Amino acid sequence: MMAFVLRRLAGAVPTLLLLATLTFFLLRLAPGGPFDGERAWPPEIMANIQARYGLDRPLPVQFGQWLADLARGDLRESFQYIGRPVSEIIGESLPVSLGLGIWALLFSIVIGIPLGCLAAWKRNTWLDHSAMFIAIAGVSLPSYLVASVLILVFALWLGWVPPALWEEPSSAILPVLTLGSRPMAIIARLTRASMLDSLNADYIRTAYGKGLAASRVIFKHALKNSIIPVITVLGPLAANLVTGSFLVEVVFQIPGMGKHFVQAVLNRDYPLVMGVTLAYGVILILSNLLVDLVYAWADPRIRLES
Secondary structure, X not given: OHHHHHHHHHHHHHHHHHHHHHHHHHHHXXXXXXXXXXXXXXXXXXXXXXXXXXXXXXXXXXXXXXXXXXXXXOOOEOOXXXXXXXXXXXXXXXXXXXXXXXXXXXXXXXXXXXXHHHHHHOOOOHHXXXXXXXXXXXXXXXXXXXXXXXXXXXHHHOOOOXXXXXXXXXXXXXXHHHHHHHHHHHHHHHHHHHHHHHHOOHHHHHHHHOOOOHHHHHHHHHHHHHXXXXXXXXXXXXXXXXXXXXXXXXXXXXXXXXXXXXXXXXXXXXXXXXXXXXHHHHHHHHHHHHHHHHHHHHOOOOOOOO
């Protein structure tokens, strides 16, 4: 187990290096610069600013210097937030994004798996059609539309929860529902499809023949073998819930990494974009590694040996 984890972590280093390389040079190729504005700077002032941040050097030299700083654990200072290290900004915003993503993932699992089981159990009934209607709506509707409807109904019309910000526990309800609606729908549909395959297996017919209750057959026997495909998508879904929360964080004014990332891209804040991108890459790699480890727990037939 430990050897498997170490191999995966070692293999992640070239992936992160490639990610950093592509991000660095694509940022420089994009039109505009970090200090461009409506009013042009005098040439001598612009030259001093470029020299201050090393932007007057050739791109390979800039990248090499950035890698050297990264090796020392220095992500540099933000261009947008003068005097603030990127590591400090990530340290403050990452727990917010992680908290939002974890709650959205729990919501999608707690609702999605029972919904898929119910749809498979009551196949071709109104319960199945209603559950799949909810799932299709969750996949089809864009996040900004879901967020707008939730804010309109539950915040403005009913006044049950605040419409935005991240100041109290109730502030998390609407962002979690918005962010978790799509993965909930994906999990529900995948659970239903996998459960239908399991319900047609011989061991399920044997369990029914022994007189076991339908609920026991569904949730103890069929679900255990149907959960593997769901676990497969949990890694990417978990990473996407953290890394794909840009729109939700902007709409609900949540001070997470997604909001900082959007602002950094718009302002060409190179150090902040690089730091947040690396943080997202690490989260994605660790999520996929965790899924591989959960495989062995969920199904003893799966081994982690190469």
